[in-house]
Amino acid sequence: MSYYKIYRDGTYIAQTTSTSYSDTGLAASTTHSYQVSAVDTSGNEGQLSDTASATALSDGGGGTSDTMYVSAIDIWVSKSYGPFRDISIRVTVVDGDGLALNGVTVYLDLELPDGSIVSYTGTTDSNGEVVFTYTKGGTGTYTATVTNLVLFGYTYDASTNIETSETLIV
Ligand SMILES: [Ca+2]
Numbered sequence: 493m494s495y496y497k498i499y500r501d502g503t504y505i506a507q508t509t510s511t512s513y514s515d516t517g518l519a520a521s522t523t524h525s526y527q528v529s530a531v532d533t534s535g536n537e538g539q540l541s542d543t544a545s546a547t548a549l550s551d552g553g554g555g556t557s558d559t560m561y562v563s564a565i566d567i568w569v570s571k572s573y574g575p576f577r578d579i580s581i582r583v584t585v586v587d588g589d590g591l592a593l594n595g596v597t598v599y600l601d602l603e604l605p606d607g608s609i610v611s612y613t614g615t616t617d618s619n620g621e622v623v624f625t626y627t628k629g630g631t632g633t634y635t636a637t638v639t640n641l642v643l644f645g646y647t648y649d650a651s652t653n654i655e656t657s658e659t660l661i662v
Pocket residue numbers: 564565566567655658
């Protein structure tokens with residue numbers, strides 16, 4: 493095997509030696525069918541694969557406004573009762589233009605004083621914020637770390653995070 497030929501809607505568009513391919517420059521929200529064939533080192537092309545279909549991103553994708561990142565993590569004691577503490581964590585997510593992003597699924601790990609991890613998943617509101625609360629905690633060190641952000645049409649660019657984790661000593 494030497495390379496692959498890629499067909500969109502029955503028309504040859506590209507060749508690649510990679511096992512993955514990203515198509516660009518498509519009209520927003522259009523659906524296309526794709527097939528591949530393998531070409532051997534003698535130039536003989538094999539049979540076309542079964543058809544796979546894909547839909548272009550609604551906004552075309554790829555621009556700087558289609559990225560998102562964590563603009564803030566805040567962690568505090570939201571309640572004290574006897575030996576117990578409730579620990580709250582607020583995560584704020586913005587898009588590439590710095591505007592609050594609604595509907596982002598936020599994945600967060602909270603490391604407890606005993607070193608164990610509690611994982612949370614939540615969705616941001618219209619202020620780009622989601623609050624998680626760990627109840628009946630003891631004293632010690634709590635560290636909250638955002639592990640992923642997911643929203644259709646957006647790419648999580650962790651390299652632009654203002655904060656990725658925050659620690660509170662209770
Ligand atoms: Ca902070």
